Amino acid sequence: SDVSWQKQAIEQTRLNIILFINIAIFAVVLVLTLWQLVKTKRVNQHHYEQSVLDPLTQLFNRHGFHQSVDSLDNKSGFLLIADIDNFKSINDRFGHNIGDKVLHRVAKTLKQQVRDSDIVARYGGEEFVIFFPSQDSNQLKMISQRLICSVSALDFSDLNENLKQVTISVGLDKGSVEANHFELLYEKADTLLYKAKSSGKNQFIMGHLESASV
Ligand SMILES: Nc1nc2c(ncn2[C@@H]2O[C@H](COP(=O)(O)OP(=O)(O)OP(=O)(O)O)[C@@H](O)[C@H]2O)c(=O)[nH]1
CATH class of the missing domain: 1.20.5 (Single alpha-helices involved in coiled-coils or other helix-helix interfaces)
Known part of the structure; x- marks a missing residue:
């Protein structure tokens, strides 16, 4: 119905x-x-x-560096330490703000000059560390030279006209970044960095091989 x-x-x-x-x-x-x-x-x-990550440079911090290195299959290669020369006087003369900008630009340059497979970190205040999973010492010489040249070629005159040039010193050596070997390799590279500083800065010294300067 x-x-x-x-x-x-x-x-x-x-x-x-x-x-x-x-x-x-x-x-x-x-x-x-x-x-x-x-x-x-x-x-x-x-x-x-x-x-x-380090907030200032966006590079790995110390923790990030070790985490990346620990995850690598091949843990032997070159450890490079780069330290900005006379950074204390840059801070003192131009102020911390400009010091931070210098750190940022140097970090960016270092990162740009290496491969994505190389691990770049800001390891301390004005100290950068790079691990290269490579055994080729000639290649590492060229890269070290290139890092030093590209930093010294940076132009900071927009920050302060009296800030003419910033340079880095570099120490590097071959070895293993395996957890229990890292300390030894770091100390070797750091000693070479100290030598590069004490023999005039703006240069690199490589372990087991002859030194070279800019
Ligand atoms: N602006 C700024 N300065 C920093 C930072 N971290 C560390 N520093 C400064 O870096 C300076 C490092 O100075 P030193 O270790 O004496 O070395 P240096 O003046 O670079 O001299 P050399 O290494 O011998 O060439 C110190 O004055 C620190 O205060 C940061 O994040 N920002």
């Missing part, structure tokens, strides 16, 4: 509305869950970056 047909139609409409509401709720919950997931992932990424 007409009445029962009408009742059926109303019932059908009611079911359709309920179905629609359920689908809508499901869609909203799905979107919210996905959004929450993306947010959590971003926050985790941010925390991770803060724990391994």
Whole structure:
């Protein structure tokens, strides 16, 4: 009859509305869950970056350096330490703010001059460390030379017209960055860096091989 047909139609409409509401709720919950997931992932990424990156230069910090090096399959290669020359006097003469900008530019230059597979870090105040998973000492000589030249060629006159040039000294040696060998390799490179500083700065000294200067 007409009445029962009408009742059926109303019932059908009611079911359709309920179905629609359920689908809508499901869609909203799905979107919210996905959004929450993306947010959590971003926050985790941010925390991770803060724990391994140096905020001033965006290079790895000491912790990030060791984490990267620990994850390498091949742990033998060259460890290079680069230290900005007379940085204390740059700070004293031009102020910490300019000192920070110098650090930032030097960091960027060092990073630009090496491969993505080389691990670059700001290891201390004005000291940078690079690990090269390479055995080629001639190549490392060329890279050291290039790092020194590219820093000394940087122009800082926009920061202060009296800030003519910034140089680095470099010590590097071959060895293993395996956890229990690292200290020894670092000390060898650091001793060579000290030699490069005490024999005039703006130069590199490489372990087991002859030195070279700019
Ligand atoms: N602006 C700035 N200065 C820093 C930072 N970290 C360390 N320094 C400064 O770096 C200077 C390092 O000075 P020293 O270790 O005496 O060495 P140096 O003057 O570079 O002399 P040499 O290494 O012998 O060439 C100190 O004055 C520190 O205060 C930083 O994040 N920002």
